Amino acid sequence: RPTVLFDNVSFGYEQDRQILHHLSFEAPAGSTVALVGPSGAGKSTIGRLLFRFYDPSGGRILIDGQDISQVAQESLRRAIGIVPQDSVLFNDTIGYNIAYGRDDPSQEQIVRAAADASILPFIEALPQGFDTEVGERGLKLSGGEKQRVAIARTLLKNPPILLLDEATSALDSRTEQDILSTLKRVSADRTTIAIAHRLSTIADADIINVMDAGRIVESGNHADLLRRD
Ligand code: ADP
Ligand code: ADP
Numbered sequence: 001r002p003t004v005l006f007d008n009v010s011f012g013y014e015q016d017r018q019i020l021h022h023l024s025f026e027a028p029a030g031s032t033v034a035l036v037g038p039s040g041a042g043k044s045t046i047g048r049l050l051f052r053f054y055d056p057s058g059g060r061i062l063i064d065g066q067d068i069s070q071v072a073q074e075s076l077r078r079a080i081g082i083v084p085q086d087s088v089l090f091n092d093t094i095g096y097n098i099a100y101g102r103d104d105p106s107q108e109q110i111v112r113a114a115a116d117a118s119i120l121p122f123i124e125a126l127p128q129g130f131d132t133e134v135g136e137r138g139l140k141l142s143g144g145e146k147q148r149v150a151i152a153r154t155l156l157k158n159p160p161i162l163l164l165d166e167a168t169s170a171l172d173s174r175t176e177q178d179i180l181s182t183l184k185r186v187s188a189d190r191t192t193i194a195i196a197h198r199l200s201t202i203a204d205a206d207i208i209n210v211m212d213a214g215r216i217v218e219s220g221n222h223a224d225l226l227r228r229d
Contacts, residue, residue, distance in 0.1 A: 001029040001191050002064045002079070002160055004050070010058035011049060019045055020214045022059065027207075032192040034202035037211030043195040047163050050193070051080055063161070081159030083167040083183070087150030091137050094123055095130030098152045105156055117152035118182045119145065144175035148182070155186060162187050164194040168201060176201070199225070 004027040011020040020042050027033040035043045048054055049061060052073060061068045068076055089097050098113060099105050105113075110130065114120040122145065126132045132139050134149075141149065147167070154162070164183060168176040180201060187194075196202045203222045210218040210225065218225060 001189065003027065003029045003062075004161060004191055004193065005062040005065075006046070006049075006059070007062060008059035009049065009056045009061060011045060011054065011056045013045075013054070018214065020049075020056075023214065023216060024059075025207075025209050025216055025219070027191050027193055029191055030189060031206040032187055032194060032202075032204075034194045034196055034205035034208045035211055036196045036199055036202060036208060037217075039197060040213075041211040042214040043197075043211060044165060047082070047165050047193070047195060050161075050163060051082070052076060078157065079159055080161045080163055081154040081157050082163045082165060083147075083151055083154050085166040085170050087146055087153075089134055089141070089146055089149060091133075091135035093128075093131050093133055094126075094149060097134065097149050098130075098156060100153060102156050109156060110152075113152040113156040116155050116186055117148045118178075119148035119152060122148075142175070143171050144179060147171065147179055151179075151182065151186065160190055162190045162192040164192065166195055166197065169197065 006023055006025050009020055009023045010018060012018040025033065035046060037043060049056055052068060055069060063071070090100065095110060098110050111120065114123055123129055126139070134141055167183060168179045171179060194202050194205060202208060206221065207219060208222060208225060209216045218228065
């Protein structure tokens with residue numbers, strides 16, 4: 001379980017427009033750290049820098065003290081599991097969708113990932129089980145079911161770092177609560193960075209960093225933040 005540190009990070013997509021301004025925060029080993037703030041604050045940009053879609057123009061991003069620009073891209077990306085807002089499923093079987101991107105996972109690993117994502121009983125109740133086609137060719141999955149398949153895909157990689165990028169914001173509130181409890185469980189022994197635009201979805205994070213316009217403007221746990229309001 002690694003420690004993730006953003007140390008004085010600055011970044012802009014374009015030459016003369018800075019998006020992140022000397023931003024620093026730490027996600028201690030095994031913690032859940034939330035980044036919350038309005039749309040456009042720079043939350044997803046932080047995720048993209050961590051995954052090295054882009055490199056910062058200033059400052060450093062460290063995992064266990066090592067600058068990620070010195071880590072092989074492949075091992076960096078293997079260490080980070082992402083659950084995005086809208087998970088795209090392929091027009092193929094449930095099993096294929098869970099296994100996608102992994103080298104030859106065993107059936108046992110796939111079953112365990114599905115169980116951890118709380119979707120195994122649903123899959124096993126289908127006549128074709130993991131071989132059920134989804135998308136245009138087969139079963140229509142609900143938003144919540146799709147998200148669970150995507151979570152299983154991420155868990156199959158057993159990533160020590162989890163990046164949840166508004167992972168439940170596309171769901172209705174009842175489904176959101178179900179998925180949130182699953183995510184809470186699967187993030188328990190990982191270092192988790194949870195991006196959200198509402199405080200309510202990440203209220204129990206160990207540390208909540210409130211962002212605005214590319215800066216962290218407040219930081220603390222939920223009780224700390226409420227006290228300051
Ligand atoms: P959030 O996740 O908090 O909504 P983002 O990190 O997506 O915010 O975006 C922060 C800022 O960066 C916004 O002003 C957005 O318009 C800008 N931005 C995001 N992606 C790009 C991009 N690929 N090119 C240029 N600007 C971008
Ligand atoms: P991979 O399987 O390629 O090792 P993941 O399973 O962790 O990586 O990534 C799932 C998907 O999320 C990938 O297609 C990746 O492009 C996408 N992704 C990466 N970073 C972000 C981000 N910050 N926000 C949303 N989606 C992202």
